[in-house]
Amino acid sequence: MTNDAIYLDHAATTPVRPEVREVMAPYYGERWGNPSSTHRWGREARVALEEARERVAAALGAARTEILFTSGGTESDNLAILGRWRTGDGGVVCSAIEHRAVLDATRTAARGGAAVQVLGVDHRGVVDLAELDETLHERPAVVSVMWGNNEVGTIQPVAAIAERCRAAGVVCHTDAVQAFGRVAVRVDETPVDLVSVSGHKIGGPKGVGALFLRSGVRLEPLLWGGGQERDLRPGTQNVAGAVALATAAELAVREREDEAVRQAALRDRLQAGLAEAIAGLTINGAGAARLPHVLNVSIPAVDQEMLLASLDVEGIAASSGSACHSGAVEPSHVLVAMGQAVQGAASLRFSLGRTTSEADIDRAVGTLPRVVTRLREAAGSVAAPAAEAGA
Numbered sequence: 001m002t003n004d005a006i007y008l009d010h011a012a013t014t015p016v017r018p019e020v021r022e023v024m025a026p027y028y029g030e031r032w033g034n035p036s037s038t039h040r041w042g043r044e045a046r047v048a049l050e051e052a053r054e055r056v057a058a059a060l061g062a063a064r065t066e067i068l069f070t071s072g073g074t075e076s077d078n079l080a081i082l083g084r085w086r087t088g089d090g091g092v093v094c095s096a097i098e099h100r101a102v103l104d105a106t107r108t109a110a111r112g113g114a115a116v117q118v119l120g121v122d123h124r125g126v127v128d129l130a131e132l133d134e135t136l137h138e139r140p141a142v143v144s145v146m147w148g149n150n151e152v153g154t155i156q157p158v159a160a161i162a163e164r165c166r167a168a169g170v171v172c173h174t175d176a177v178q179a180f181g182r183v184a185v186r187v188d189e190t191p192v193d194l195v196s197v198s199g200h201k202i203g204g205p206k207g208v209g210a211l212f213l214r215s216g217v218r219l220e221p222l223l224w225g226g227g228q229e230r231d232l233r234p235g236t237q238n239v240a241g242a243v244a245l246a247t248a249a250e251l252a253v254r255e256r257e258d259e260a261v262r263q264a265a266l267r268d269r270l271q272a273g274l275a276e277a278i279a280g281l282t283i284n285g286a287g288a289a290r291l292p293h294v295l296n297v298s299i300p301a302v303d304q305e306m307l308l309a310s311l312d313v314e315g316i317a318a319s320s321g322s323a324c325h326s327g328a329v330e331p332s333h334v335l336v337a338m339g340q341a342v343q344g345a346a347s348l349r350f351s352l353g354r355t356t357s358e359a360d361i362d363r364a365v366g367t368l369p370r371v372v373t374r375l376r377e378a379a380g381s382v383a384a385p386a387a388e389a390g391a
Contacts, residue, residue, distance in 0.1 A: 017204075053246075059250055068213055083232065146176070207241055267352060
């Protein structure tokens with residue numbers, strides 16, 4: 001591996017920002033108190049926890065009382081889906097390209113007798129709103145459509161979805177784990193009822209997240225024990241994580257507009273360079289609004305695992321899709337739903353971050369075509385004919 005490795009997998013996780021590490025440190029040292037304790041150590045921890053809650057709420061445009069701290073996006077998604085379904089108000093609706101946390105929670109509800117409907121998407125990965133309208137007549141307990149897809153970056157029309165749900169009296173959840181900090185995720189502007197966010201996608205630590213729960217929306221807990229987090233997420237709170245999430249959220253929101261423009265320009269530079277240099281390459285999600293930091297491409301006549309391993313040797317980190325579903329050999333469920341899964345093609349996700357530079361992009365553009373050519377020649381493949389990007 002080269003000494004100047006390039007990390008293009010920020011959708012999997014991001015490096016913890018120095019500012020975040022700094023604010024966490026005291027809560028692993030002299031401020032070790034349990035926020036449920038009534039003595040001064042506990043009160044100090046409680047103050048820090050509630051200040052962090054206030055800051056996360058402000059970053060989302062929410063009230064402090066509408067923020068629940070969790071262990072991350074997966075727990076937030078499960079609490080939103082299963083916690084809402086367990087109120088007994090109806091079934092569950094989600095899109096076909098949701099994160100596995102939502103899809104598996106939905107399957108769990110189905111095994112418990114829930115009526116489940118899965119919304120289709122078009123070739124760009126955009127949800128069919130007409131199909132959504134039909135499902136709303138059944139008055140499900142919750143509709144869950146992610147704000148921005150974690151594999152291909154497609155941004156859903158969340159405002160339109162949430163408005164339709166509200167008009168029908170149906171609770172709307174969105175997994176905003178990839179979108180928060182990259183696009184404007186504001187619950188005072190978009191009428192969603194439940195929003196999942198995660199710390200480690202925005203420069204915070206792993207193991208902490210939050211769920212926005214709009215006032216008046218009912219959930220049932222998934223865990224039992226203490227009375228923490230409004231009796232919905234019992235257990236001693238992760239004070240260091242909450243403080244870290246608040247700091248990371250504030251920084252991400254403050255820098256969002258400038259970073260979105262910069263990262264989108266770098267993504268487009270990468271996209272154009274690869275499309276020009278690699279025969280047959282397809283841009284997945286082309287034609288739709290996309291998150292600024294995600295580029296997903298399919299390359300025919302190349303083994304996916306060999307391609308990823310070869311890039312790793314070259315010092316370039318990318319992924320085949322969701323890092324939360326590693327080790328899978330079946331095609332991406334996202335690409336299958338979009339009708340873009342092609343037998344014998346490698347699908348790669350490149351995801352950019354604050355540390356990504358033009359030099360990183362140019363090196364990736366210079367490296368990937370060479371690696372693809374080498375693998376095709378080794379396999380005795382004939383390069384696929386050039387195709388329209390996004391075909």
